[in-house]
Amino acid sequence: MTDQLRDRRTLFTVVVLPLLLYPLLGISLIQITQFFRERPSVVWLAGAEWLPDEVPLLKGDQLDARWLAPGDAKLIQLHVTETAPAWMNAPSDAPVADSQNEASNLDPIAVRRGLAHLGAHAAVFIRPALPVLAADQASDGGTPSIGSRSIHIFIDSANDASGVAAKRIDQILRRWKSAVIENNLAQQQVERHTWQVWPMFTEELAEANSQRTAMWSKILPLILVLWCLTGAFYPAVDICAGEKERGTFETILSSPAIRAEIAWGKLLTVASFSSATAILNMASLTFTAMFVANRMGAASSGTLGALGLPPWSCLVWIPLVIVPVALFFSAVSLAAAAFARSSKEGQYYLVPLIMISMPLMMLTLVPAAHLELGTSVIPVTGLMLLLRGLIEGRYSDVLPYVAPVCLAMLACVWGSVRWVILQFNSEAVLFRASERFGIGLWIRRMLQERGLAPTIGQAMLCFLVILLAKFFLSFSLEIPHQWNGFAVQTVTILLAAVAVPAILMAVVLTKSPRLTLKLDRLRWIDVALAAVLAIALHPLFLWLSQWILVIYPASEGLVRMNQIVGELLAQAPSLWAILLVLALFPALAEEIAFRGFILSGWQRLRSSWSAVIVSAFCFGAAHAVFQQSVVATAVGIVLGIIAIRTGSLIPCVVYHAIHNALSVCLASNTPLAFEEWLPVLERNAVDGSLSYSLGPALIMSICGMVLLICLWRDRGRTPGVECSQPSFAPHPSRTLFHWLRGLVHPQRLRR
């Protein structure tokens, strides 16, 4: 902590920046803004002779003071010219089409040249009334009617000053136009109340105080999060990568402090700086903004002028919320920096963190964003929405979500610290020399030193290849309109992007593709048990997917996509064809990749549980739709357990295929041959959809869970070991079959 307190970069961000820079910036902003605001707009007006005399727009060569708001006289300079486009001076006798009357047909280059010649920012051309042919008259050569005179404002969107000029003149012209209308109607002796019917007014109910609160509740969470991230950035790099670079880390590691203590100590140090940076920067920015707003508001009563003081409740909520935010950003910054060898490398690793955080922050500025269970578990976003609700005083809306928000943030903190500890234990990370990296060298080494099964790095590589291949294939192929095209495309993506990369990597990168893909052992009892598990657990996953859709409702795009797929499935020749394409092929391809190659790689971790969880997350992440990903992750855990405990891929394929098949059958509205026999299924009389009856399905799910837990608890089955060791394969005597026998004869299992 003392070391960091004396670091100039840290002190600059924490203290110098807020206390010195913002006030200076604020003062400069006021000066600069005043300088810019004084510039008047020059407007070129032509065709004044066509203006009505009853309500004059001009007085001499200038705008009549009646149409000007206070201050407008100084801000608008008019250039009235007699030189006008040809159509103004001499209205053609030839009638024009109605649509042509709406827009001018002037050459923009000529108008731009005129603007440049006069030094004007915008042009206003008054157009005389033209004979007009209505659309139906144009074809049969009917008698033209006389159109109305029109005003054309020409702006140059590439020039900001032109936009400002057009806005100013537009407001003035509208005031004048209202007066013209009123005058015309008065001449026609039309009473005001007959034409000014149902005038509409929007009345403000919120007190000025509430308006201020609403504005601050959007600004403050953003500043808080932004500065917590900035404040964590440099200390995290310096305290991890910097210490490695300077060699001080080695001495800390040889002290009695254990790795976890070092990691937590560093986290608390970084979090202190992160929160201090956020508090000081927020305080300084708030006061500077208020000062600037008040100064600017004195001149014009705009939005900024109404900013005022932030609500006092901020003093309570911000210090409370700052703790999880600072801890979160400190932890993730440390996690990135712990992997780096030098400060420079650390900075490179931390840049993506900013890129990821930005959308999470911006999500809260979307008007539709509000705190609910779905948004509460999104790190950063959930907390920002919570803080917003607290500042606005909507306690009953947001307080129920305090627990999920904090849990999601703290889970990320815990995961990051675990990663940091892992890095502190990794010699490869701590004492990496500056490695020379060459693709050729790397490939040669990989081939020379391949083990029986893949490494963790190779498993991750396979996952990334699958992810990228799926991404590019899905985007490069158009959605087919026919069932055949859909079937071919689905199978092609599964083969090309999922199965082939995994098989190729297993063949090239491992000595035993059969062991890697878990193909060298098969017991039919394992297959039968996997099938029973798939049927028993399916209701649970169906309910999970329904619950996920309640928390995170499907977007319009997703609903439309589902409709398209539904229409395509309706064209399928039979249910069997759908099952082949959507159940069997995905099961085969995805199991080869995720339970075959990827899980085998992760099985190098000491804990089988970690291997199952990580491979399940990979499986979930490979599903493009978020709602699907959550369910896929849960299914991935079950499949991982089956793969590890049976040591074979076939039971996983069977489980996966049955799971998918049941999902397809239940989603299908066509009556199934077997549904009458199964009391667990019931068909909704209203929409005809098929679902599980609660009672029987619950019993089924409980039985399935018990079976799964028993399977997992049989730890002797497969140790999570170095894959190159022969013990990677489950012990021959301890298969699912053996475990079933153990249920009948417990003494055998104990032996």
Added chain:
Amino acid sequence: MIHVRHLTKIYQDLSDGRFVALDDVSFDCMPGQILGLVGPNGAGKTTALRILATVLKPTAGTAQINGIDVVQHPDLVRRHIGFVSLNTAIYDRLTAWEMVQLFGRLHGLDRSTLLARMEFLFDRFQMNDLRDTLGSKMSTGMKQKVSIARALIHDPPVVIFDEATCGLDILVAREVLKTIEQLRDQGKCIVFSSHIMTEVRRLCDQVAIINHGRILACGAMEELTKHYGHTHIDDLFYELLTSDGCVAASQPAGGAA
């Protein structure tokens, strides 16, 4: 005491692949003795010392400090060792006093013991002028003094020096060597790595000559020279390295000053 048996360390490197840094290394060091790990650069000295300091884990073999295994109980081992690393590893933005105090706290010394121990060490190494000097303002000699004081703050029975005189001027180097001798006289067990033969001749009771991760010769200084028929350890060192294919015949003995 230090007890090392069949210690092997293999690094996996992206570019060089499998690199054997230590290959079946065994040695012992008793209390009141200085063991010199002698070898050219890249011989595996630092790797061996880092394993003893529990910073690295061996691929195979065992190492025990005062009967405690470095892999099984690294936390316990760290309480019995003081480690002076190859670079002085001084925090640029901490003063000498703060640095030594930090490590005293990490070793769990109570306030009064820590203060007494710090006063003793600052007097012992004549560092009272350095108390408030920041690490960035110190010379290499000053840094090495602080580094040694830091390693001795908890009065460990075993002290590990990794090239303790590297980069020091002759006066400071002499002072460091004197300190190591005094520690030996206090009954501490000291491992000292170097490639400077004058230092080895002056300090070491036991010598282990190491090259390419293998021990070429190990034993008491006199026994070794007698066994190989040399009068000086320098000649033995040169002969062993030449026969191990490390130095060309025309080159002088590795680093002998």
